Amino acid sequence: MGQTNFRRWHRDKRNGGGLLVHKSTHHFDLVNFWLGTRPETVFAMGGLMFYGRENAEKRGVTNFYQRATGNENAKGDPFALHLDKNKNLKGLYLDAEHEDGYQRDQSVFGDGISIEDTMGVMVRYKNKAILTYSLNAYMPWEGFSVQINGSKGRIEMKVVEKSYVNSGGLKEDEGALKEKTIRVFPMFAAPYKVEIEEGVGGHGGGDPVLLKDIFDKPSDDRFERAASHVDGAMSILTGIAGNISLRTGQPVAVDKLVTF
Numbered sequence: 001m002g003q004t005n006f007r008r009w010h011r012d013k014r015n016g017g018g019l020l021v022h023k024s025t026h027h028f029d030l031v032n033f034w035l036g037t038r039p040e041t042v043f044a045m046g047g048l049m050f051y052g053r054e055n056a057e058k059r060g061v062t063n064f065y066q067r068a069t070g071n072e073n074a075k076g077d078p079f080a081l082h083l084d085k086n087k088n089l090k091g092l093y094l095d096a097e098h099e100d101g102y103q104r105d106q107s108v109f110g111d112g113i114s115i116e117d118t119m120g121v122m123v124r125y126k127n128k129a130i131l132t133y134s135l136n137a138y139m140p141w142e143g144f145s146v147q148i149n150g151s152k153g154r155i156e157m158k159v160v161e162k163s164y165v166n167s168g169g170l171k172e173d174e175g176a177l178k179e180k181t182i183r184v185f186p187m188f189a190a191p192y193k194v195e196i197e198e199g200v201g202g203h204g205g206g207d208p209v210l211l212k213d214i215f216d217k218p219s220d221d222r223f224e225r226a227a228s229h230v231d232g233a234m235s236i237l238t239g240i241a242g243n244i245s246l247r248t249g250q251p252v253a254v255d256k257l258v259t260f
Helices: 003-013 024-035 053-058 087-092 094-100 203-215 229-248
Strands: 039-047 118-125 130-136 142-150 153-161 177-186
Touching: 024 118, 024 130, 024 229, 039 229, 087 094, 118 229
Parallel strands: none
Antiparallel strands: 039 118, 118 130, 142 153, 153 177
16 A cells, blocks of 8 residues: 555544545455455454654654655655645645645654554454455555455455556556456365456546446446445445444444444
């Protein structure tokens, strides 16, 4: 996960957000779809392990800054985002700060950083499947790896995404992949790789399909991938339950959070 994304999500935690909602919702939505079920019980643990001033000081960092743009201490810092170096970022954020006071280039190692950057979540689903989920917001690559163990064997998938800062550039860059692999390990048989079909456009071809569903005649959906408002709610409820569990230290029953 990119450090610039962490900077944006930190601001939202004060309003009940955080990574388990803003980032992990996409992952939880995929798991709901893959398993064909809904979450039942969620338990989460996590903490601020890498970002923040205190953690930086423990690693020997001495030069701190509140924001990167125009700050000498930010020069040469690979985590810094310099808004004045990109005309789109300058127009979208720096020149618009007088509107809402939002500073896009705040230091992830500054004072007041509180959002968790390391989390582990366990989820039991209504079909009795169990998910063990790990999120690390400071690794040197962005993407995800998935392992599914079942009665007929194991599936492993790895997706490595390109580093991306949303600055109004090519939409094809958002969610673009550097590497993608799927391997199947059948029970008592030789493993094999699976060829991955990918569409054209942003998010691996997903953006054109979504736009067509909204503004044109929907495409054939043989895998039943189209999501309802309930599917959207169930994806975010896993993260909401996880945040409650982080605060209370207790497992959370998703059905007690909302009634459909």
